[in-house]
Amino acid sequence: MSNSPVQEFTKGIWKENPVLIQLLGMCPVLAVTGTVVNGLAMGLATSFVLICSNIIISLLRNFIPKQVRIACYIVVIATFVTMADIFIKANFMDISKALGPFIPLIVVNCLILGRAEAFASKHSCFKSILDGLGMGAGFTLGLILISSVRELLGNGSILGMSIIGSWFKPWLIMVLPPGAFIAMGFIVAGMHVIKEK
Amino acid sequence: MIKQNLLIFISAAVVNNFVLSYFLGICPFLGVSKKTESAVSMGAAVTFVMTIAAIASNLIYNYFLAPFNIGYLMNVSFILIIASLVQVVEMFIKKTSKTLYKSLGIYLPLITTNCAILGLALFGVLREYTLLNNIFFALGAGVGFTLALVLMSGIREELEFADVPKPFKGVPIALMTAGCLALAFMGFAGLI
Numbered sequence: 001m002s003n004s005p006v007q008e009f010t011k012g013i014w015k016e017n018p019v020l021i022q023l024l025g026m027c028p029v030l031a032v033t034g035t036v037v038n039g040l041a042m043g044l045a046t047s048f049v050l051i052c053s054n055i056i057i058s059l060l061r062n063f064i065p066k067q068v069r070i071a072c073y074i075v076v077i078a079t080f081v082t083m084a085d086i087f088i089k090a091n092f093m094d095i096s097k098a099l100g101p102f103i104p105l106i107v108v109n110c111l112i113l114g115r116a117e118a119f120a121s122k123h124s125c126f127k128s129i130l131d132g133l134g135m136g137a138g139f140t141l142g143l144i145l146i147s148s149v150r151e152l153l154g155n156g157s158i159l160g161m162s163i164i165g166s167w168f169k170p171w172l173i174m175v176l177p178p179g180a181f182i183a184m185g186f187i188v189a190g191m192h193v194i195k196e197k
Numbered sequence: 198m199i200k201q202n203l204l205i206f207i208s209a210a211v212v213n214n215f216v217l218s219y220f221l222g223i224c225p226f227l228g229v230s231k232k233t234e235s236a237v238s239m240g241a242a243v244t245f246v247m248t249i250a251a252i253a254s255n256l257i258y259n260y261f262l263a264p265f266n267i268g269y270l271m272n273v274s275f276i277l278i279i280a281s282l283v284q285v286v287e288m289f290i291k292k293t294s295k296t297l298y299k300s301l302g303i304y305l306p307l308i309t310t311n312c313a314i315l316g317l318a319l320f321g322v323l324r325e326y327t328l329l330n331n332i333f334f335a336l337g338a339g340v341g342f343t344l345a346l347v348l349m350s351g352i353r354e355e356l357e358f359a360d361v362p363k364p365f366k367g368v369p370i371a372l373m374t375a376g377c378l379a380l381a382f383m384g385f386a387g388l389i
Binding site: 026027028078085100104105109173178188 | 217218219220221222224227269270271272273276277280311312315316319320323363364365366368369370371372373375376377379380383
């Protein structure tokens with residue numbers, strides 16, 4: 001169980017990737033990945049909350065009574081989510097409008113509570129930061145992957161720039177809700193194929 | 198008045214279905230939709246908690262957070278309300294009805310982290326719904342959640358016997374099925 005610091009960081013990106021392998025925090029993954037910008041913003045906001053709450057919870061891990069730990073974690077997480085929400089509202093109004101209630105909903109993202117319970121409450125602050133960084137990066141990369149697929153097929157563009165020429169007729173369905181399920185289904189199936197080898 | 202509330206109900210139940218078009222409550226949707234019986238119980242539990250949470254969040258926001266200008270405490274207070282509500286509801290059901298507790302019991306704690314509940318409370322504030330609006334919204338969302346869960350469980354029970362390609366077994370085929378369901382629900386868009 002004792003991983004080296006490098007392993008603590010890299011495990012979140014590939015081996016235990018929260019989006020592609022562990023399938024944690026599916027609601028934001030499906031909901032905000034219509035465009036790459038939204039996916040990226042969501043990934044960064046979640047990473048911020050994840051890293052900060054990991055730091056605080058690992059520092060407080062010897063002071064929080066076992067019986068009420070989940071409630072304590074949620075309060076810590078909700079505080080950072082509120083900070084991220086206000087920051088995004090103040091600086092990036094467009095993104096805040098596009099993401100709507102999904103920024104406040106980071107509070108109930110099972111990835112963050114899961115890392116708090118499974119990792120930060122048992123490890124040192126330094127390791128928890130690495131874990132948060134790795135998991136956050138893995139989450140963001142997963143979101144970028146899915147949103148790239150959806151934006152490319154649904155709009156013919158990535159980050160708003162047209163990639164495929166005008167001959168391509170966009171598959172509108174990919175940016176609509178059903179496209180999220182279908183794209184995610186194919187990506188998870190792809191991961192199964194890669195893991196089999 | 199009645200028309201507006203009916204519209205909110207239908208819109209939350211089928212047109213903007215919480216699971217299939219807002220992606221709220223995906224975890225229980227994928228986790229508990231393997232058997233129809235448990236899907237019905239989960240749906241009932243969620244609808245129940247949703248309605249109470251909608252009333253509580255509306256009252257707290259309008260009579261406590263808004264007058265004191267502390268709307269930014271919304272996230273923290275709503276999640277605490279929901280968590281404690283779930284606890285109270287669980288204790289109440291345990292005390293009053295053993296049969297109901299047996300069928301809903303194990304799902305109640307899971308509901309705390311169900312984003313559909315918090316999402317509902319946040320949407321209520323975002324759209325400036327009145328208390329009555331919020332109750333209809335919660336009932337609609339709950340019915341929609343149950344509907345999606347039951348439909349999905351019916352399909353997944355059939356899928357058990359289907360010859361699914363190996364990489365698609367498990368979660369991927371469930372996601373594909375949900376995609377098809379979401380497509381079907383898009384047909385309701387013309388309803389209002």
